[in-house]
Amino acid sequence: MLIVISEFMDDAAVAMLAARHTVRYDPDLVDRRDALLQACEAADALIVRNRTRVDAALLAAAPRLRAVGRLGVGLDNIELPACAERGVRVIPATGANARAVAEYVIATTLALLRGAYIHSAQVAAGAWPRTALSSGLEAQGRTLGIVGFGGIGQLTARLARGLDMKIAAHDPMLDAGAPVWAETGVRPLALDDLLAECDAVSLHVPLTPQTAGLFDAARLARMKPGAILINTARGGIVDEAALAAALRHGALRGAAIDVFGQEPLPADSPLANAPNLILTPHIAGLTQEANERVCSLVAQRVDEALHA
Structure with a gap:
């Protein structure tokens, strides 16, 4: 059976699949749409990350397709109803990168509360902003709000x-x-109540019609003054211009954003010069360990789907 892999995948996982199937591993296919459609003509399975669009046109070009492996958990680049109609099984790497994302949230929360680490260049240049950087905050006793549990x-x-x-x-x-509330000891709150109370808010919801633009200017204004926002979910959930304005006006203490409405982030983005902002290129779920877990899990499940 033929498996097409259109974005980067761990070598060990590719080798495991190649021992049992014919594999076309071409991580640049995502950027060559016509070549991707042609490659899928004989494909029994396709493995993607978040940039390959698995839409009606691709499905129409892939009459033999039985499974789509997603090296990650977000599924907004995959047309799920169209896959269901065709009987194509969609296989995400549920849980495999959870630790990486959770540690990213904790690390950026600590960095933004302390507020000191982005000033390394000043110290290296001979400045000594000790007084200015002596008012950082500790995490102990502060409230973290999690949107999507x-x-x-x-x-x-x-x-x-x-x-x-x-x-x-x-x-x-x-x-x-x-x-789950009793099991974890976490308090359930309505969204606006959570925003008003929490010192840091972390987003963990999929991009859907209900969550698109969920954190607009009005909702950002409901956050506790001086709070922190962390988004490792999907870019379309947060209004980037509104967030930049909230940071510039000092309404929020800081933010860490790993996902954007347009990726790569345009050079003229309103976020480009916003203060107290950590920007990362959609890597919260990517560590060496997480990539190995994600790739191994998807390879195993795609193989099982093809032999079902």
């Missing part, structure tokens, strides 16, 4: 509790009596 959100809560933080969460898919 699935596996990644729950692991983030567990790590934050190790810092003696208080945790609240909002998830419209979980009612107040869901067992």
Whole structure:
């Protein structure tokens, strides 16, 4: 059977698949749409990350396609109804990169609360901003709000509790009596109540019609003054211009943004010169360990799907 891999994948996972199938591994295919469609003509499975669009046109070009492996968890680049209609199984790497994302959230929360680490160049240049950088904050006793309380959100809560933080969460898919609240000791709150109370807010929801633009100017204004926002979910959830304005006006203490409405981030983005902002290129879930887990898991499940 033929497996096409259109974005980068761990060598060991590629080798595992190649031992059992014919594999076309071409991580640049994502940028050559016509070549991708041609490669999929005989494909039994396709493995992608977040940039390959698995849409109606691709499915039409791939009559033999039985499975799509997603090296990650977000599925907004895959047309799920079209795949379901064709009987194509979609296989995400659920849970495999949770630790990487949770540690990113904790690390950026600590960095933004302390507020000192982005000034290394000043110290190296001979400045000594000791007084200005002596008013950082500790995590202990502060409240972390988690929007979306699935596996990644729950692991983030567990790590934050190790810092003696208080945790609240909002998830419209979980009612107040869901067992997870008692199991984790996390308080469920309505979204606006969470924003008003929490010192740091971390987003862990998919991009859907309901979450697109969820954090617009009005909702950002409901956040606790001096709070921190961390988005490792999807870029379309946060209004980037509104966030930049909130940072410039001092309404928020800081933000860490790993995902953007347009990727790569345009040079003229309103976020480009915003203060107290950590920008990373969609890598919160990417560590050496997480990449190995993600690739191994997807390779195994794609292989199982083709032999089902």
